Amino acid sequence: xxxxxxxxxxxxxxxxxxxxxxxxxxxxxxxxxxxxxxxxxxxxxxxxxxxxxxxxxxxxxxxxxxxxxxxxxxxxxxxxxxxxxxxxxxxxxxxxxxxxxxxxxxxxxxxxxxxxxxxxxxxxxxxxxxxxxxxxxxxxxxxxxxxxxxxxxxxxxxxxxxxxxxxxxxxxxxxxxxxxxxxxxxxxxxxxxxxxxxxxxxxxxxxxxxxxxxxxxxxxxxxxxxxxxxxxxxxxxxxxxxxxxxxxxxxxxxxxxxxxxxxxxxxxxxxxxxxxxxxxxxxxxxxxxxxxxxxxxxxxxxxxxxxxxxxxxxxxxxxxxxxxxxxxxxxxxxxxxxxxxxxxxxxxxxxxxxxxxxxxxxxxxxxxxxxxxxxxxxxxxxxxxxxxxxxxxxxxxxxxxxxxxxxxxxxxxxxxxxxxxxxxxxxxxxxxxxxxxxxxxxxxxxxxxxxxxxxxxxxx
Numbered sequence: 001x002x003x004x005x006x007x008x009x010x011x012x013x014x015x016x017x018x019x020x021x022x023x024x025x026x027x028x029x030x031x032x033x034x035x036x037x038x039x040x041x042x043x044x045x046x047x048x049x050x051x052x053x054x055x056x057x058x059x060x061x062x063x064x065x066x067x068x069x070x071x072x073x074x075x076x077x078x079x080x081x082x083x084x085x086x087x088x089x090x091x092x093x094x095x096x097x098x099x100x101x102x103x104x105x106x107x108x109x110x111x112x113x114x115x116x117x118x119x120x121x122x123x124x125x126x127x128x129x130x131x132x133x134x135x136x137x138x139x140x141x142x143x144x145x146x147x148x149x150x151x152x153x154x155x156x157x158x159x160x161x162x163x164x165x166x167x168x169x170x171x172x173x174x175x176x177x178x179x180x181x182x183x184x185x186x187x188x189x190x191x192x193x194x195x196x197x198x199x200x201x202x203x204x205x206x207x208x209x210x211x212x213x214x215x216x217x218x219x220x221x222x223x224x225x226x227x228x229x230x231x232x233x234x235x236x237x238x239x240x241x242x243x244x245x246x247x248x249x250x251x252x253x254x255x256x257x258x259x260x261x262x263x264x265x266x267x268x269x270x271x272x273x274x275x276x277x278x279x280x281x282x283x284x285x286x287x288x289x290x291x292x293x294x295x296x297x298x299x300x301x302x303x304x305x306x307x308x309x310x311x312x313x314x315x316x317x318x319x320x321x322x323x324x325x326x327x328x329x330x331x332x333x334x335x336x337x338x339x340x341x342x343x344x345x346x347x348x349x350x351x352x353x354x355x356x357x358x359x360x361x362x363x364x365x366x367x368x369x370x371x372x373x374x375x376x377x378x379x380x381x382x383x384x385x386x387x388x389x390x391x392x393x394x395x396x397x398x399x400x401x402x403x404x405x406x407x408x409x410x411x412x413x414x415x416x417x418x419x420x421x422x423x424x425x426x427x428x429x430x431x432x433x434x435x436x437x438x439x440x441x442x443x444x445x446x447x448x449x450x451x452x453x454x455x456x457x458x459x460x
Contacts, residue, residue, distance in 0.1 A: 047247035243304030268293025383408035
């Protein structure tokens, strides 16, 4: 692990990032003078990458596997599309809590949650409570992180959850967690947590954002790592994570405008700034400032792709690309029929090609755009929501050259008995998932591999 963090830091010094100084020419030997071109504190800053749910072609997902409704940790192979239970216990039937992949008794939402993420080498089992959103007040938030190998747990999770945590203790700061994004610097974990605690005086809902570092704990501590709050902000405007820029977290800080009495108009009049949130808790100067109502894609969660922020004016079909390192903006292309659309969503960039979804009342249109030339290709819709609204495949996971997509639905008729004793028949369509080569799909290929799921009712 030590060797890995050194490699990450060495790679960071070689990046031509927003603030890094140019590297010395290859023909010149390194000297004390050239080494000073990069400040020591900058060269040592953590370079983050986000934890995912995919490693070595496997997608880790909590899922039902049969009609019992119990939830187990499973994997979906991104090459053959087969779902398997992530349990290495010899002879296990995967039927109850004795299974090493068993996570909870029901798919129904509940206050205590167990999520699994990966850095590509190990699994992080995140155990946390969510009491506040279930009306269960005056509860101390509970949270911990456990680590296993990629093959999964080596004992029933219920047993080691009840014991001493093997990575860290509590990291939640309040009892109203909404979302957590996890990162690694190659050696330790970082968590960006959004929550909505009530104001202690007025009881009004506020928005809180917290950056927590799971750093080595003092000698003699119960756990090897402890949660340290690096930065926390509680305010009446949301601060949400939007992506990584050269290994640094970028947040969208929203500032409310005057209260108009309409939530929709309030949002249109609010403004946003994109800022770098340093691992030391410093909030950088604005990279970009805009009024939310002027753009079609300003909701928190829009992703920074290849160092750019892609946007479209509310009454335009011109797709703009803003370089967040230089601040330069250019019109990438004009998308046909997009002027009257409701929203524009940049989905991903792959080998110089940007995929964008444009939505209106008639459905979605998916475009693939060459980021160098602006040349545009339209990908066909492959299914229809509710049998009428055209839909392109929905991306569930992208990992390297592979992707997992929802590609359609399959009609299924179910029969049930009502309280009056009568029999009723209704349509309950099944979701159809497939795995594919990402580049081939962007070329228009639809020869994907349909997934084989353990339970057809599973939602991946």
